[in-house]
Amino acid sequence: MILAGGLGTRLGERTRDTPKPLVTVAGRPFLDHLVGNLARFGFERVLLLGGYRGERIAGYCHDASRFGPILSCLLEPEPAGTGGALLQARDALDEEFLLLNGDSFFDLNLLDLALPGADETENGERPLARVALRRIADAGRYGTVELAGGRITAFAERPAGGGEAVINGGIYWMRRALLERIASTPCSLERDVLPGLAADGRLAGRCYDGAFIDIGIPEDLGRAQELLPRWTRRPAAFLDRDGVLNVDHGYVHHRGHFEWVEGAVDAIKLLNDRGYYVFLITNQSGVARGYYDEQAVRALHGWMGEAMRRRGAHLDDIRYCPYHPEGTVEAYRRPSDWRKPAPGMILDLMRHWPVEPAGSFVIGDTATDLQAAEAAGLPGHLFRGGSLLHRVREVLGGR
Incomplete structure (x- = not known):
């Protein structure tokens, strides 16, 4: 109120x-x-x-x-x-x-x-x-x-x-x-x-x-x-999903298949507490391959949001790319400048939010995440597993 x-x-x-x-x-x-x-x-x-x-x-x-x-x-x-x-x-x-x-x-x-x-x-x-x-x-x-x-x-x-x-x-x-x-x-x-x-x-x-x-x-x-x-106008953290926020079990698309990475929610809350915008950017070629549909992606992200809010954390916005040039679902079988390593998802978020590039960064678990960051003009940081909270603290300079 x-x-x-x-x-x-x-x-x-x-x-x-x-x-x-x-x-x-x-x-x-x-x-x-x-x-x-x-x-x-x-x-x-x-x-x-x-x-x-x-x-x-x-x-x-x-x-x-x-x-x-x-x-x-x-x-x-x-x-x-x-x-x-x-x-x-x-x-x-x-x-x-x-x-x-x-x-x-x-x-x-x-x-x-x-x-x-x-x-x-x-x-x-x-x-x-x-x-x-x-x-x-x-x-x-x-x-x-x-x-x-x-x-x-x-x-x-x-x-x-x-x-x-x-x-x-x-x-x-x-x-x-x-x-x-x-x-x-x-x-x-x-x-x-x-x-x-x-x-x-x-x-x-x-x-x-x-x-x-x-x-x-x-x-x-x-x-x-x-x-x-x-x-x-504030810096933003752009986070990959599979392999960064959740364990990558392969085409994760429902809560029964979802497992948080150690320290993931605490890492997001730390960024929230520090005043960063926090965005999720994720390739979801499973849609193009016919393994699940966009409604499943949105439902899982909604459940993630509820789970995070109960622990004092939130994502400001989400972008996902359902397209793949070799997809089996015709509507999604095409190249897309949103699909990493292209920077489209990052650039779209920067157009829609008052992001301050200085201090912003991307965290991902693959080379394509870092290539997308470079193409968007942002530093990229590789996450190799372990505690995401620890990795985010490293990126923030130990703060």
Whole structure:
């Protein structure tokens, strides 16, 4: 869910007729940046909680299907506060859900925030919420957070004169049972709910060091115009599949035939955590040879995605080539510039995503993978087996 009901009064004329989350940033509504990022991590349903100029939020839902997730909107009939908006959405919530502030961008592995950790067993009780935290150099605009281990113990007022501190980054992984802490509306999640959870030991926090900006004041809105395009342009890791992510048993095409390579999912999560785009590029000549069809390829990739997300990892996009010049299925019997060693899959991904070539690389287990990398102008790294996590760390320089 995205909280999109604020007035945005500090932005003056910019929000006179426009809800703050729809203010244009880098040529697009700010919500585009948030919804597009959720799509990267595999979220399929997004609920916008609107208030001020709610009809504009509702209209945005109808126009934003291009991202992939199904968007819907719930408008509060009168101002209910951030906690009240959450309470009104009770019937739409899963048992666990992600909640984002609609006026801030925080670049982190959203799936990591959902993973159980040490905070799951402290005092025998699971936290009701986990907050993404950010250490910033000047916390003068924000309330601060006190953290002990994995638990938030208290919230404090803005430090006089600013200075370095840990702040609430405006992204939460929550359990629906938290709604029992909201007795009435209007209610502020930040002022009325979270401090009580912290006092009871039911609020966890994790610090991340990704890019962060809040567009609530004109100065930071101006900075976001330049920074967001820069932040979304990032290096990418292009990974072969058979022999790199999974053991190559020969024309692997269903989950019963699939075996993860040691450290494969952890390697992908490491790249996610470091802010890389992670792409899968795979020749699938088994389609052209009639061993299986494209639906089998897509089904296996869907299952892989679900398995990775449960462990805090994800692929940003996938390209596969079903063609082969010696195929037995006529529709697929032809050469293709997507088939490695040609670089077509890599180049297509670089056209569709804001990939920064500097720092990008390919990992494969054959010479054709490295030839495709060279043809695309990227370094290629050979994987000879063992732990993919270890190999990725080597490629990243041991980091």
